[in-house]
Amino acid sequence: MTAFPFSLSWLVAVLLLLLFVQRFRGDQRRFGNGVLLGLCTLVLLVGAALELDRLPRPVARAVTGGIVVGAVLSAVVVSGLLLATGVRMVRAEGGRLANLLSLLAGSAILAALGLLVACARAEDGPFRAVATAALLVAGYLSFLLVCFVGYALLYQRVATHRPVDFVVVLGAGLTNGSTVPPLLAARLDRALALVRSQAARGRTPVLLVSGGKGSDEQLSEAEAMAEYLTARGVPGERIVQERSSTNTRENLEFSRAMMERLRPGYRCVVVTNDFHALRAAITARRAGVRGEAASAPTAAYYWPNATLREFAAVLTAYPVTNLAVCAVLAVAGARAAWS
Structure with missing residues (x-):
């Protein structure tokens, strides 16, 4: 009786994988690619779970129990790592709200585990309804986070070796208002490595450094980056500065306008952390x-907290879709638990 569902799950997984490959080849710069890959994996896991019915009952129970214990232990370990890195983040970077995301995420995982246990034991209808709604929304957000992290890691490893006309370096805040910090230095060093790689293939791309001047900075991020590069032997005429942007969107929009003006039909690579x-x-x-x-x-x-911040920014870029899905899950979960 389980052969059909498992075969169906394989078919759905293959279709999702083919759709992912098609979209990935068309444009790698889509978060939806990661969601498709996550859905493919999820469908395969569901199919594998359905196959447990084929095993003898004691074996199936042992495997199911092992999976549950493994999932709980994994959640506890991840929570512990987030809490530990969160403490180090606060000590190193300060206690601003943006630096507390690892601590908040680690605490949220433990809270979700506690809520799951309470929901399983509760007999009160309203509590179960609210708890189920909250857990479904948390599950949806957790799924998207896994998709984001997994696809981000995949994207970083799919190197592009196309010839480029520009190597664009996105700015970051300066230390003491004028000094390139380690975070930004890593971007600039990576950009230099890319320029050398292009030069080895006979091309001489221009370095375009992008970043304006903050209220607490003595010079623009672009100027500080240009000074860093010239100190390492890059000729000034190979550096173009974009000094007006204040965020990632402006970095890219203003840089695009400059590249289109300097070299219509350009190709570029954008360097960041x-x-x-x-x-x-x-x-x-x-x-x-x-x-x-x-x-x-x-x-x-620094990576966990920063990744969570980027994930939150991507979520807010699709507000209607995410709010609609969360609302549907919350209502459906509450109704099911209440009934």
């Missing part, structure tokens, strides 16, 4: 920039 690469690529596609994003490494303690 690994946690930011996928969102930069998504934003570049929306801004009409002709090029992929390349990533520079980030300190391990």
Whole structure:
């Protein structure tokens, strides 16, 4: 009786995988690609779960129990890692709200596990309805987060070797208002490596550094980046500065306008840190920039918090879809639990 559902799950998974490959080949800079890959994996897991009915009952129970225990332990371990990196993040970078995301995420995982246990034991209808609605929404957001992280890691490893006319470096805040911090230095070093790689193939791309002057900065991020590059032997005439932007969207829109003016029909590569690469690529596609994003490494303690921040930014880029799905899941879960 389970052969048909499992065969159907295989078919759906293959169709999702083919759709992913088609969209990925068309444009890698889509978050929807990651969602398709996540759905393909989820369907395969559901099919595998259905196959447990084929096993002898004691074996099926043991496997199911092992999966549940493994899932809970994994959640606890992830929560612990998030809490530990969150504490280090606050100590190193300060206690601003943007630096608390790892701590909040780790606490939320533990809270969700507690709510799951309470919901399973509760007999009160209203509580079960609210708890089920909250857990379904949390499950949806967790699924999207896994899709985001998984696809971001995949995207960073699909290197583009196309010839480019520009290597665009996205700015970041300066230390003491004038000094390139390690985060930004990693981007610039990665950009230099890309320029050398292009030069080895006979091309001489222009370095376009993008970043305006913040209220607490003595000079623009673009100027500080240009000084960093010239100090490392890059001729000034090979550097173009975009000094007006204040965020990633403006970085890319203003840089696109400059590239179109300097070299119509250009190709480029956009350099940023690994946690930011996928969102930069998504934003570049929306801004009409002709090029992929390349990533520079980030300190391990900084990566989880920064990745969560990027995930939140991507979620807000699709407000209608995400709010609609959350609303449907909450209402359906509450009704099912109440009944």
